[in-house]
Amino acid sequence: MKNKQVIIDSLPEGKLVESNYKLVDSEIPEVGSDEVLVKTISFAITAGTRAGLQGSASYAGAPTTGIVMNCTGIGEIIQSTNEDYNIGRNVLTQTGWQEYSVQKTQSLTLLREGVDPSLYLGPLGINGLTAYFGLLEIGQPQSGETVMISAAAGSVGHMVGQIAKIQGCKVVGVCGSDGKCKKLIEDLGFDAAVNYKDANFRQNLKEATPDGVDVYFDNTGGMILGSALFRLNSGGRIACCGVVSQYDTSTPEPGPKGIPGLLVNKSIRMQGFLVFDFAEQYENATDDLLTWIDSGQLKVLTDELEGIENAPRGFVDLLAGGNIGTRIVNI
Amino acid sequence: MKNKQVIIDSLPEGKLVESNYKLVDSEIPEVGSDEVLVKTISFAITAGTRAGLQGSASYAGAPTTGIVMNCTGIGEIIQSTNEDYNIGRNVLTQTGWQEYSVQKTQSLTLLREGVDPSLYLGPLGINGLTAYFGLLEIGQPQSGETVMISAAAGSVGHMVGQIAKIQGCKVVGVCGSDGKCKKLIEDLGFDAAVNYKDANFRQNLKEATPDGVDVYFDNTGGMILGSALFRLNSGGRIACCGVVSQYDTSTPEPGPKGIPGLLVNKSIRMQGFLVFDFAEQYENATDDLLTWIDSGQLKVLTDELEGIENAPRGFVDLLAGGNIGTRIVNI
Numbered sequence A, B: 001m002k003n004k005q006v007i008i009d010s011l012p013e014g015k016l017v018e019s020n021y022k023l024v025d026s027e028i029p030e031v032g033s034d035e036v037l038v039k040t041i042s043f044a045i046t047a048g049t050r051a052g053l054q055g056s057a058s059y060a061g062a063p064t065t066g067i068v069m070n071c072t073g074i075g076e077i078i079q080s081t082n083e084d085y086n087i088g089r090n091v092l093t094q095t096g097w098q099e100y101s102v103q104k105t106q107s108l109t110l111l112r113e114g115v116d117p118s119l120y121l122g123p124l125g126i127n128g129l130t131a132y133f134g135l136l137e138i139g140q141p142q143s144g145e146t147v148m149i150s151a152a153a154g155s156v157g158h159m160v161g162q163i164a165k166i167q168g169c170k171v172v173g174v175c176g177s178d179g180k181c182k183k184l185i186e187d188l189g190f191d192a193a194v195n196y197k198d199a200n201f202r203q204n205l206k207e208a209t210p211d212g213v214d215v216y217f218d219n220t221g222g223m224i225l226g227s228a229l230f231r232l233n234s235g236g237r238i239a240c241c242g243v244v245s246q247y248d249t250s251t252p253e254p255g256p257k258g259i260p261g262l263l264v265n266k267s268i269r270m271q272g273f274l275v276f277d278f279a280e281q282y283e284n285a286t287d288d289l290l291t292w293i294d295s296g297q298l299k300v301l302t303d304e305l306e307g308i309e310n311a312p313r314g315f316v317d318l319l320a321g322g323n324i325g326t327r328i329v330n331i
Helices: A047-053 A117-121 A126-139 A157-166 A178-186 A201-208 A222-231 A261-265 A275-294 A308-319 B047-053 B117-121 B126-139 B157-166 B178-186 B201-208 B222-231 B261-265 B275-294 B308-319
Strands: A003-008 A021-026 A035-045 A073-080 A090-093 A100-104 A146-149 A170-175 A192-195 A213-218 A232-240 A269-272 A302-306 A326-330 B003-008 B021-026 B035-045 B073-080 B090-093 B100-104 B146-149 B170-175 B192-195 B213-218 B232-240 B269-272 B302-306 B326-330
Touching: A003 A308, A021 A308, A035 A090, A035 A117, A035 A308, A047 A308, A073 A117, A090 A100, A090 A117, A117 A326, A126 A157, A126 A213, A126 A232, A126 A275, A146 A157, A157 A170, A157 A213, A157 A275, A170 A178, A170 A201, A178 A192, A192 A201, A201 A222, A213 A222, A222 A232, A261 B269, A269 B261, A302 A308, A308 A326, B003 B308, B021 B308, B035 B090, B035 B117, B035 B308, B047 B308, B073 B117, B090 B100, B090 B117, B117 B326, B126 B157, B126 B213, B126 B232, B126 B275, B146 B157, B157 B170, B157 B213, B157 B275, B170 B178, B170 B201, B178 B192, B192 B201, B201 B222, B213 B222, B222 B232, B302 B308, B308 B326
Parallel strands: A146 A170, A146 A213, A170 A192, A213 A232, A232 A269, A302 A326, B146 B170, B146 B213, B170 B192, B213 B232, B232 B269, B302 B326
Antiparallel strands: A003 A021, A035 A073, A035 A100, A035 A326, A073 A090, A269 B269, B003 B021, B035 B073, B035 B100, B035 B326, B073 B090
16 A cells, blocks of 8 residues: 655745646555554645745745645544544544645544534634634624725635624625635625726725725735735734735745834734634634534635645645635545 | 924925924914913924824824924913913923914823923823833733834833833843943843944844844834844734834835734734823823832933924934934923
C-alpha cells in the first residue's frame, strides 16, 4: 500500500503555479505510541496556506520544499495505539495533501457522531470558527449596524455575512465577479454585493453603504482595505483575518494610505486574530453553528473537486478567485 | 484695546513655513449671552493641529484661511455674562493664537484652584489626558511588559513613558536626537532610548527591546510604525495617537508594509483614539495625574517661548523636531 502525496517541489516566484507541486508515491510511516493512521476522506484548500510558501516564518510555518503541502482535512482512523481514538472514528486534523497520514492523538478533533463529516471542512471547521470568532469577538457587530466583508464569496466570507445577518446587521459583500455578487444576494441573503473589479468600485461601494460601515471583516488587505477605511464610521472596527491580495506575489504592496491617520481621526480599532486564539471556546461556537445550520439560517456553500492530483490546479484557481464557498478536494 | 492675532494666511504646500501665518490687530468681539471674554495667558503648540491645515476635514476641522490658528490655551476671564464663570477665574479653552477670545461657557474648563495653571497645558491638559487614556485604556500595559513610544520627547510621549514606568513597565523611547535620548533616560527614567535618525536605527531598536514590544504608543506613523510592527510580540497593542511623520507634507507616504499581514500573524490590535472619546473620565484621570506630579513620579517638561509673534516659528521648528516636552507660548 503506497501513499499518494502532493509535495512542495519549489517555492513560487511571483504567482503560484501548478508546477510548484509534484505528485509522489511514498511509504506509509509506522504508527507510534499515542498515534493513529488516518485515511483522508476530503481536505479543504484555503488561501491562508499560501502565506506559508514564501517570506519569513508566519503562523503557517517557514517556507520549505520537499514536504507535503499542509491543509486541514477529515479522515477515518484506520490504525490506532490509543483506545480513546478507535478505528472507524472520523477526525478533523492537518491531513495535508495526501491519502494517509500518521497523527499524534492530541492533534485530532473527533467529529461529533450524527453530524455530516463534510461540515467540518466548512462551518464546523477552521473556516466556520474563523468567521464566527472574527466577526463576533473581534468585530463585535451590533444589531442594525452595517458589516462589510471582502472575499465575501470565499470559504470564510460567505459565512461571516450570514452570521452578521443572524445578528441583525445590514451586510455588504465585496467579491470579484458579478456572478458571485448575484449568489451572495439571492442565495445567502446579503443586502448588497459589489464587484471590486468594476471600474466604478469605489462609487458602487459608497452607494451600497449609505450609512457608512461599522464593521469591516478583511480577508484581502490592499486596495479593498484602503477603500473600506474611507467608508468606516467613527468607532468602527476592522477584523483582520487574512491578506489574500498579498499572498500570491513576491512583492506585496505597501499598506493602504491613511494608516494610521484615519484610525486616529475616526477612533477605529483594527485587530488581527488567529482562530487558535479562541480554542477554549470552540465547543460553544460549534453548538451555535450547528443550531444555525439546522434552522436553515446558515447555508453552506462548497465547491468540490475530485482527486488529489487536482489539488494544485484547484489552489492556483482559488488564488485567482475561482471558487465560490469552501473549496474541497475529495479523495 | 486691540486683539493681536495670528491668522492662517495661506495653506502650506509641502512643509509649513512661517509665512503661512500673518500677525494682525483686530477688534475684540462683543460678549453675548452665556459667553465670557478670556485674556490668554499661555497656549500650547502641538503637532496634531498641523493635520487641520490640509487635506479633507479631520477632527481638527476643514482647512481654511483667514481664521485664527487654533490651539488649546489657558487664560483669565475678564468679562462674563454667566455667574458660574466669574471674572478672575482661570480657564482652559481653545484660545487660538490670539490675546483675547470670546468663548461659550460650555467650551470652558475651570482650572482647579491651588493648582499651577501652567500644568493645564501639559499633564492636566489635552497632552496629559491623551497620554493617560491612550496608554492605559488603549495600550493596556501590564507590569513587566515592554512599552515603546515614538516622538518620545514630545508633549505627549514624554508623559506616556513616565506613566508606563509607574505601571511597572520597561520603557523604550524613540526620538530624533542623541540629546533627547539622554534626557529621556537620565531625567525621566526611561530604560532605553533610540535615535531614529541613526543609520543603525533598526538594529539599535532591536537591541533596546530584547523581549520584543508589547505596547507601542504611536505618535508618528510611517517608518517608525513599520519598525515597531516587526518588534511587536503576539498579542501586542498599538495605540494610534498621531501621525506626525505625515503631517508636514503634501504627499503622505503609504502605510507600512505588513499591514494588515503582520496584524493577523501576531494577533495585534491597532487602535486609533481621540482624547475626547474619554471625556467622561477626565476628572478621575486628573486626580491620578495630580497625585503622580505631587509625588514626583511624573515630571513635567516644558519648552517655553515668549510672545505671540514667535508662535509660527515655534510651530515650524516643532514639526522639525526642535522641542523637548510641551512647547508653550507665553503671552
